[in-house]
Amino acid sequence: MLGVLRQSPSVHVFREKYGDIFTVQAVGMRSTYVTSAAAISAIYRNSKSFVFQPVRLEASAKMFDMPRSIVYDNDYMRETLYPLHHRLLASSNVVPMVDALIMHTVDGVKELSSKITENQWSTTLEEFGHRTIFRAISASMCGPRFPAEKAYDPFAAFDDCLPLLAAGAPALFVQKGIRARNQLIDMFEEYLGTPGWEEGASELITAIVDGARNESQPPWTDRELATAINSDFWAANGNMSWGFFWCINLMLHEPQGLAPLYEEIDAARDSWLKAHPSADLSGDSWTELAEFLNNASLPLITSVVSETLRVSLSSFSVRAVVEDGVTINGYPQFEFGKGDLLLCQIRSVHLDQEHYGPDAAAFKPDRFLDSGSVMQGGARRPFIPWGGGVSQCDGRHFASKGCKFAFALFLLNFDITLDPAYEAPSSGSALLDTSRIGAGILHSTKPTHILVSKRK
Template sequence: MSFDLSKTYPILIERNKALIAIIGFLAFTTYKIIDRRNQYGRPPLLKYTIPWLGSAIELGRDPDGVFKKATAIFGPVFRIKAAGKEFTYITAADIISNIYRDAKVRSRPIAIIYTRLTIDCIQTFEYTSIRIEMAHIIFGMSKHLCDDMSSMEHIFKAHHDALNPAGALKIHHRYGAFAYECIQNTLDNLPSTTKLSYLIKSPAYDAALYAFFGKTYPAQESYDPFKIFDEGFIMLQMNLPRFMLRKYLNAREKLIDLTENYFANPHEDCSEFTHDVEEVGRDAKWSLRDIANFFIGDIWALQSNAIQAAYWIIALQLQKPEGLGKIIEEIDMQRNNWIKDNNPITQDETCCQWILDGSFPLLTSVIQEALRYCAVVFSIRLVAKETTLGGYRLRKGEYVICNTRSVHMDGDIHNNPTEFIPERYLPGTGKYTKNGRTVPNHSMPFGGGISMCEGRHFAMGELKIFIALLLSIANIELDPTSSERPQFNWAHMGTGLLPPIGDLSVCVTRRSTGTL
């Protein structure tokens, strides 16, 4: 006997319409109950139209506008979905501060002995595991090494200690000598009219690498693979399928190869920082490739943010009516006073001592304002245990992101926040309050808490040295024949300083004061 299913199914469906309807209704109702239960007390979700894509297009066009709109509608805690990923964002300084303060130290140094402690409490917002995961998926560190928490924590601690203010000052002296040399070499081969990016990025890139690794590091050979790797940083961070990342992974491997070869050969001219951190890796029996992988993170940090900041400081100031004039006056005054008081004889490392000894209130203000204006830092944390934040429930295992730029762009805290104001941070000019209360963390270009940039002490001195040296050696003016102006490249949102799209054409000549 055979059955004609094409006839049987319609008959069964016809006879059981009521039952099917009841089952469908119960299933739908159960789903809505579970979904409502899951959403109960959750941060509100910004509405979007296209599934999976979410708010990605809007974020690409006007991220400041998206976060401002969401904050106005929901308050400072809300969810945004983009490109298949959903995160809870925080845009209020006080809540961000609370998250930054929530940190558990897995181990502490006792006397001279590094001793591991067991702590019963579990932090609410965890970062160390994220840092280790990023070391693997972005910088290519081996999985087995990343799983060795004790070893990773040990080298993280050594890295942090070596970049303290005293350690950064030692690198500043090296950096000043190399920056002076690299700027001079660039000017020797520069046409009178050029792109600002070339004037800034070429000497700044070489000088930073030489300061940390010495001249045995192949700086110029590393430039092209680094540029490609940096372009793909966000895509690597998103952990997209490998076929989409091939170009960037190949560039990363080239960069690692160059760095591994550097460590395999004599490099006695490296900085004390590099030597000390390398020794920690060698003592832990890390391979040279693992050591190279670790230092790729430092190379990226050196080249991706501080150089962009140097570019924007000059680019934004050139577009102001006063140009670079007032900053040059301050630099010349400090330089001339130092030479008068110290009567230097040699050019070598004393070429930056006058900068390290000077206060430079206007230049410092310009640096701080450029960092506020151009930085988009997303400090990410893993929710380690279910908690409430800003009145909303957060689940264990999800991620929250502190959007520090929203604080930088808050008109209740900063006057005219969307305008670049060079004098904003001059001593005695700023009172940063909101709702009648002082906002101590009104500017967070380096993030905060356990994830605060460890290189911030070096970066601030690096920027002051580079800008002061450059403007003491070269005259830089806008090319009157060019109307092109750089804009923010929002595709790099969340990684630090935004790179430019477009460029400035500038006229460059040497100054007669280009010594010491």
């Protein structure tokens, strides 16, 4: 059954066949899939019985190779490291990291512009957009001294293997991913030993390192710290870089391409310059760009970011049952025992026609404009890209603002179109690789060829 789930092009169809909740027993593991918004929200509301922390701890060991001694033998991770993430990534504290992302994206944009020597540059969106945002996210977290460019390929190999590592696949199938993971951990260890590595690094990373070196008993070694930083690095880059990528890609496949978004960003820029005649939005001053981006009204771009997450995300929001004899409110017929795992399928909620209508599977750029996020009767449509309840994604403020601002910076600077020399599917969603179930934003099935020129 698990094999069937992995290969299925659209796991949400299982809801029609098996209902809101169904249990699968495979390779000695019992997992329950939860597919409806009502059941998932009941699980989120009962945070005493359905808990994320044991899942997160086990993932640290199993997927990110954090030594079990630091994960389980003392409470430093639970008591200090997790609350630290929560605090430093809160909306009011994450501003410097968002600013750093703007600054590094502006640098990335300048570097890309310098490559456009002729009228048009023929490239792929992977090289042009994904690689650039990966480097900007890396620098905003770890500082510009971390060799992000060198980390790109090992990260991709590790990330590709992550669903198999999560599923506990035999060593033969995960060898390449484990080699890549070791390469990344080596790089982070070396980076922590480089004098001045902290310069330009986020408070998130410097506080983790300071705390684990000075407060944890026993102190963590740099090797142990490297495994923890790799795990945060994945949490940020694994999803956010693809979120940004799909914002551009899905729009490029729309009949009008990026035109409606150019219109919005140009109007916002013009009205900002009218109100702030001395502002410099040419790209030379990232601080002025940051001020503009933080204050500009960009409803369509914001809607595209949400709609992109809705259509491209396939995360499981996992909860462990921590006591025997528990039921999900509203579903008394299913009883769970301690240790059972509930896999809440975010994708099946987001593609549910009951909430999103008959065109639920389609990418509609303006779906989240105005009243689009509200159903008849006034209830909000269920939208849970960050999971929910007390354990929803700590990085959501950084990720949502970061995707929007980076996207806006690309729109200000580049004319991007699909390259007509290559055949493109009629919809960008056709490029989503739906076999990567449960592990975050989907990847693409093949490269997207584009033509880029500088905007006048």
